[in-house]
Amino acid sequence: MNVTMLLYPRLTQLDLTGPFEVFSRFPELKLHLVSKTLEPVIDGSGLRLLPTATYATAPQASILFVPGGPGQIDLMADDETLDFLRLQAAGATYVTSVCTGSLILAAAGLLTGYRATCHWLSLNQLPYFGVIPVEERVVEDRNRITGAGVTSGIDFALTLCARLFGDERAKRTQLFMEYDPQPPFVGGSPKSAGTEIVEAARELTRPFQEKRELVALAAAERLK
């Protein structure tokens, strides 16, 4: 089973490397990091990753996966990428994303009419595309599976692998990855963080989020 993982400049690398780590522990899955070219891709923080295939050479995906990150906004009107995702999605068994990756799928029209999630700061943008926003960590609707912000990719990938390969193997993988998380603080979601810290976080990212919002509105307009 081919897993096509989209790689693009200024992605949030953990959106991708979390699921990659889970998927890589199932030998049935062949992982492809697919980008426009084979040049190194630089994530939002300077990590340089090498693609394994281009849009032209990528095999048909069984699982199509799109991570999020600041660079998501550059893909919302990028026909080359949106067409690639539509083509791959048409033959894929699962169409999936983590974080703001769901906005890219939405811009390609691939989530219209589905329930889906997104990073909590951008969840409000899904309805622009006719997507039903769900404030949960992993959301499954038919063959669409979406994860919330960044670290939810590990939960998403374990959930998908349990579906594909059964609970026993997924549990064993969780044990090998010693995934028994102990976050140092309560408050990893806006529900538990408290108003003050949520507002401080919103304020810090306001200029970028306003830009992201305008780009989403324009992309939704194009989809009509």
Place this chain on the structure above:
Amino acid sequence: MNVTMLLYPRLTQLDLTGPFEVFSRFPELKLHLVSKTLEPVIDGSGLRLLPTATYATAPQASILFVPGGPGQIDLMADDETLDFLRLQAAGATYVTSVCTGSLILAAAGLLTGYRATCHWLSLNQLPYFGVIPVEERVVEDRNRITGAGVTSGIDFALTLCARLFGDERAKRTQLFMEYDPQPPFVGGSPKSAGTEIVEAARELTRPFQEKRELVALAAAERLK
């Protein structure tokens, strides 16, 4: 503050990319992926990462960080790497690791007399090097901070950043990364997984673990 993160063939990439994601959200930290050469480094599952510096060009670390993975065994008698770690550790404020990275630090003599942790399958090997093994997810002893298996790197890095930059900023980072984990199963640690699945996991990795054990014993012998 320079963070020197060791990059080597067949590391477990999430040991490194989890902490990288956390560290990258603190602009005071300058992240360096340091390897023997600037050639791409291939993790245990085929992910290709590009180093930013070599042992010769790496700046003095404030935080020295060593990830684990199958390739750890190749470094246990690698004097070039062990000497590099000793040199960097001598001037570092914190000496840290995730997963079997602690065995590499131990082989360099950098954990002797300290409390530390490791991936649950290899925790028993720390005492060969005069290290006190602790079955906890993040272990702090003076300026040594070690994390347990793979995913514990996220908890480790948030803990360290809370120490360095205060709880408020660490909490905000946890919220931005939406780190409110919901593992699909109970049993991410051997304490909670149940005997049957723990024994199955041990059996699956027995040949490699036996090799790892012999390499550790030989490295401990050399350290005497």
